[in-house]
Amino acid sequence: MQISIGISVKGVKTSSPPSYPVNTVPPVISGNASVGSTLTLTSVGSYTGAVPITYTYQWYRGGSTVIVGQTSTTYITQVADVGLQVTCQVNASNAYGSTSVPSNFITPTLAAPVNTVAPVVSFNNLYVGGTLTTTNGTWSGSPTSFTYQWYNVSVGNPIAGATNNTYTLLTSNAGTEINCKVTGTNATGSGDVFSNVINTLALAAPTNIDLPFIDDGQTYYEGSTLGFTGNVWDSNPPNPTLTYQWLRNGGQISGATDDTYDAISADVTNMIAVKCIATNSQGTDFVISNEVYIEP
Secondary structure, eight states: OOOOOOOOOOOOOOOOOOOOOEEEEOOEEEOOOBTTOEEEEEEOOEEESSSOOEEEEEEEETTTEEOTTOOSSEEEOOGGGTTSOEEEEEEEEETTEEEEEEOOOBOOBOOOOEEEEOOOEEESOSSTTOEEEEOOOEEESOOSEEEEEEEETTTTEEOTTOOSSEEEOOGGGTTSEEEEEEEEEOSSOEEEEEOOOEEOOOOEEEEEEEOOBOOTTSOBOTTOEEOOBOOEEEEESSSOEEEEEEEETTEEOTTOOSSSEEOOGGGTTSEEEEEEEEEETTEEEEEEOOOEEBOO
């Protein structure tokens, strides 16, 4: 007698071991290609592998050059990036390992400079000899250098030799309008813009704005030294030449032309004052101080 024995073997189900991250969809960056724009990692991509997965970032230019310090999800492009492929490499890590995957690339371009905020001219004063100073203003296109040309707006001409960011006013500039043309330049080209207009002061002969004053609270005798305060003048050109003449009862005292005067015997019981004269290229004017009495 034959006996048949049937044996069946069922398969044993086994699970795949956990694995390090494997990229299935690459990372994506987006943004404007113009230098100075912000590129943003909009997607880290997709990965298989054990979770959790953490991510770190490193930006590159030219495929292999690390952009030092740029390890966030955004990056502001620089002049150094022009013409080079900029990418963000995403490093995906879990408990079993890590994978580094580059994003798509964007190649920054550099446009010629364009002014967005005009330069501003300031001044220390508007007299002959005063100094005007311009800012560069604000520009797109990342200018690498600036040049300057000052203009006499009143006649529409550039001022010869005035090519620094500061300009010292000359007699010929008095009473005119002055501004500065600023030119920004980069590797692609250049652009220029004019500053605000400054109105300079007209030429003027001296005008006294603070009379000379001899201290009348003191008592003066023969041998006393008389001086004065005040004697301030406005003029253009400024700082007129000052000269002096001491007076006795309104008449000139011979040789008494310093800014101080030592009373002599002839001054006793008389009134002493000083005449102050101011002179510049536009004219001369004078004023006379108060009088003081010389005691016997």
